[in-house]
Every structure is written in C-alpha cells, then in structure tokens.
Amino acid sequence: MSILDRSFNDIAAHAPKPERGRPKYPPPFSIRFTFEERAQLDAERGRQTLSAYIRERLFGEDATPRKKRVNGPVQDAEALGRVLGVLGGSRLSANLNQLAKAVNTGSLPVTPETEADLQEACREVKALREDLLRALGKQPGSGP
Known part of the structure; x- marks a missing residue:
C-alpha cells in the first residue's frame, strides 16, 4: 500500500460521519486506459x-453490491427494437x-369511416404501448 493510500485511509477513518441523510462516499478514483485497453474492457464487460x-474484476465476490437502478434494464431488447423501429x-x-389541430378548429369531418380509422389508430397506439x-x-395495464 502506498503512502498516499495510507493517508487516504487514515483521513477516511477519522472523517466525521454524517448525522442524517445520505452517507458520504469517498471521492471517485480516476484511471486512464489506452484506446486498446478500453476497447478490450468494453468487449469483455458485455451489458x-x-x-x-x-x-x-478487482474484488471478485468481495465486491460490495451497489444499489439497483430504479429503472431496471431492458427485459426484451428485441421487442424494444421492434417498437422503436415502428415508431x-x-x-x-x-x-x-x-x-388534434383539426378537431380543435372544427375542420375534421366526422364520418363513420373517420371514426373507424380513429378507433383503429387508437388500438394500434395501445398495442405499441x-x-x-x-x-x-x-x-x-399496471401503473406508470
């Protein structure tokens, strides 16, 4: 362990603990990689x-788990791709x-065909959703 690491650990050990709210974390650690090293990491990390x-990789099973994302990862990337492609x-x-503009100005003729087309469009939007x-x-059908 380097002198700098020992100094940081001493400072962190004696730092006052926050009384309430979120716990304070140590500052992030920055490291530079070559383009080749970064490409290798990106290829190995997957999703x-x-x-x-x-x-x-550094800590293996001893790595402290992090909080899960609030918005979880995509469950079905293929379905998401299809929907986004259609949209x-x-x-x-x-x-x-x-x-909406035609309805607001009163220039949308409401015929049985128009009503059927609008209902079909609503069904398609619902299916996309x-x-x-x-x-x-x-x-x-569940909440937001």
Missing part, C-alpha cells in the same frame, strides 16, 4: 457498466398533432 465490471418509421406524432411496456419488463 454490465464499466465500473461494475472493473469492481468485479421511428411512422409519422405518428405529426399525424396525431394534425388530428403494451409492446413497449413488456420490453421494459412492466405489465401492461
């Missing part, structure tokens, strides 16, 4: 964060905006 991967290829938001929720690991 893990780089910091979690490095911590796991990206559509003009859904622009078309919905045009419909359900696919997106499933891809994110949420149950359709």
Whole structure:
C-alpha cells in the first residue's frame, strides 16, 4: 500500500460521519486506459457498466453490491427494437398533432369511416404501448 493510500485511509477513518441523510462516499478514483485497453474492457464487460465490471474484476465476490437502478434494464431488447423501429418509421406524432389541430378548429369531418380509422389508430397506439411496456419488463395495464 502506498503512502498516499495510507493517508487516504487514515483521513477516511477519522472523517466525521454524517448525522442524517445520505452517507458520504469517498471521492471517485480516476484511471486512464489506452484506446486498446478500453476497447478490450468494453468487449469483455458485455451489458454490465464499466465500473461494475472493473469492481468485479478487482474484488471478485468481495465486491460490495451497489444499489439497483430504479429503472431496471431492458427485459426484451428485441421487442424494444421492434417498437422503436415502428415508431421511428411512422409519422405518428405529426399525424396525431394534425388530428388534434383539426378537431380543435372544427375542420375534421366526422364520418363513420373517420371514426373507424380513429378507433383503429387508437388500438394500434395501445398495442405499441403494451409492446413497449413488456420490453421494459412492466405489465401492461399496471401503473406508470
């Protein structure tokens, strides 16, 4: 252990503990990698964060677990890709905006065909929403 490490450990051991609120953590540690080293780390880490991967490699099973993300990872990347592809290829938001403008100005003719088209569009938007929720690991019909 270097002198700097011992000094840091002494300071951290004698630092006052916060009375309430979130605990204070030591400052982050920075390390520089060559482009090749970083590419190797990125290839080996898979879907893990780089910091979690490095911590796991350094400490193995002794690594202190971190808090889980509030918004969990994508459960079904393929389904998410399909939904985002459909949304990206559509003009859904622009078309919905045009419909809303026509309704507000009173220039949307309400015929049985128009009503059927709007109901079908609503069903398609609902199906996209359900696919997106499933891809994110949420149950359709549950809260936000």
